[in-house]
Amino acid sequence: xxxxxxxxxxxxxxxxxxxxxxxxxxxxxxxxxxxxxxxxxxxxxxxxxxxxxxxxxxxxxxxxxxxxxxxxxxxxxxxxxxxxxxxxxxxxxxxxxxxxxxxxxxxxxxxxxxxxxxxxxxxxxxxxxxxxxxxxxxxxxxxxxxxxxxxxxxxxxxxxxxxxxxxxxxxxxxxxxxxxxxxxxxxxxxxxxxxxxxxxxxxxxxxxxxxxxxxxxxxxxxxxxxxxxxxxxxxxxxxxxxxxxxxxxxxxxxxxxxxxxxxxxxxxxxxxxxxxxxxxxxxxxxxxxxxxxxxxxxxxxxxxxxxxxxxxxxxxxxxxxxxxxxxxxxxxxxxxxxxxxxxxxxxxxxxxxxxxxxxxxxxxxxxxxxxxxxxxxxxxx
Ligand SMILES: Cc1ncc(COP(=O)(O)O)c(C=O)c1O
Numbered sequence: 444x445x446x447x448x449x450x451x452x453x454x455x456x457x458x459x460x461x462x463x464x465x466x467x468x469x470x471x472x473x474x475x476x477x478x479x480x481x482x483x484x485x486x487x488x489x490x491x492x493x494x495x496x497x498x499x500x501x502x503x504x505x506x507x508x509x510x511x512x513x514x515x516x517x518x519x520x521x522x523x524x525x526x527x528x529x530x531x532x533x534x535x536x537x538x539x540x541x542x543x544x545x546x547x548x549x550x551x552x553x554x555x556x557x558x559x560x561x562x563x564x565x566x567x568x569x570x571x572x573x574x575x576x577x578x579x580x581x582x583x584x585x586x587x588x589x590x591x592x593x594x595x596x597x598x599x600x601x602x603x604x605x606x607x608x609x610x611x612x613x614x615x616x617x618x619x620x621x622x623x624x625x626x627x628x629x630x631x632x633x634x635x636x637x638x639x640x641x642x643x644x645x646x647x648x649x650x651x652x653x654x655x656x657x658x659x660x661x662x663x664x665x666x667x668x669x670x671x672x673x674x675x676x677x678x679x680x681x682x683x684x685x686x687x688x689x690x691x692x693x694x695x696x697x698x699x700x701x702x703x704x705x706x707x708x709x710x711x712x713x714x715x716x717x718x719x720x721x722x723x724x725x726x727x728x729x730x731x732x733x734x735x736x737x738x739x740x741x742x743x744x745x746x747x748x749x750x751x752x753x754x755x756x757x758x759x760x761x762x763x764x765x766x767x768x769x770x771x772x773x774x775x776x777x778x779x780x781x782x783x784x785x786x787x788x789x790x791x792x793x794x795x796x797x798x799x800x801x802x803x804x805x806x807x808x809x810x811x812x813x814x815x816x817x818x819x820x821x822x823x824x
Contacts, residue, residue: 523665528589601736
């Protein structure tokens with residue numbers, strides 16, 4: 444069998460419709476901000492794409508602010524909502540303890556450089572945020588809170604978070620959610636969820652790299668990170684990436700990801716791993732999860748060693764977030780769920796996508812016991 448890719452949460456192949464739409468747009472001349480015929484032609488195609496994307500997200504076209512990545516959307520949301528709140532005398536930032544580094548790091552940057560007080564909301568052993576903890580803070584310090592940011596689904600475990608409940612509890616305090624992993628994997632509507640802001644990224648849904656979006660309620664104004672030509676409601680200056688946006692919209696409109704099919708594949712994989720590897724722990728097993736992510740702790744191993752052993756079998760998976768791979772640290776997500784340093788460094792994430800097959804899973808399962816045995820032996824020696 445040729446190489447197997449089980450790292451779709453890091454990035455996933457572009458769907459053909461997005462590839463075609465994007466590559467044909469690459470040849471089109473014109474800056475969408477120009478008023479002449481060339482510019483207007485590109486602007487028209489771009490605005491059609493914005494409308495199509497808005498339909499998929501359940502927001503107004505004017506609520507989409509295109510960015511270069513999910514990371515940029517997260518930075519813009521957190522810093523922007525914090526600064527907007529600080530102008531009204533609020534300096535408290537609440538985030539969950541399992542956020543992606545694209546929220547964790549800007550939050551801590553705000554604490555170091557911008558006088559923010561950051562409180563991390565803990566999670567239970569299944570990786571779900573503690574609403575009682577949140578409620579307690581809100582009961583005494585609601586007036587001080589500039590922004591609450593909790594991800595829609597965790598990128599390491601796939602565990603879904605109770606965002607609707609958080610919006611209810613927050614009663615009017617701005618709530619941002621990082622929906623980079625969940626968009627197009629499970630039903631998601633910006634307006635139904637009721638959040639103030641939501642981050643998305645095209646390359647996680649079969650679109651191109653280099654394009655993301657912050658969905659921001661029409662009535663909300665935030666300061667900008669990038670100043671210049673005043674594009675995107677003057678919140679995100681820079682010539683719009685028309686080919687990327689068109690590819691993003693095409694991927695969002697595509698029906699290539701079948702959640703039921705991927706869930707079946709995931710569940711069969713989980714059952715087989717539990718049968719084959721005594722002691723294996725499926726992280727977040729009892730919580731609602733995304734269809735495509737399985738995070739397994741294999742006690743007595745080292746994640747990095749397992750990753751290399753899998754790679755030597757031509758299987759690509761991950762130790763957790765692709766953005767932190769290569770950094771030899773225990774996963775902050777697994778630590779927050781109650782793992783020790785040791786077990787938090789003994790885990791692999793397998794993430795399935797639209798192109799994953801039963802045959803691929805069977806092949807991975809056929810080599811897994813040997814990989815784990817070799818991983819355990821390497822850990823002892
Ligand atoms: C939950 C989450 N948020 C944000 C990001 C960053 O997105 P991007 O790769 O578009 O910068 C990722 C990427 O792995 C992610 O999983």
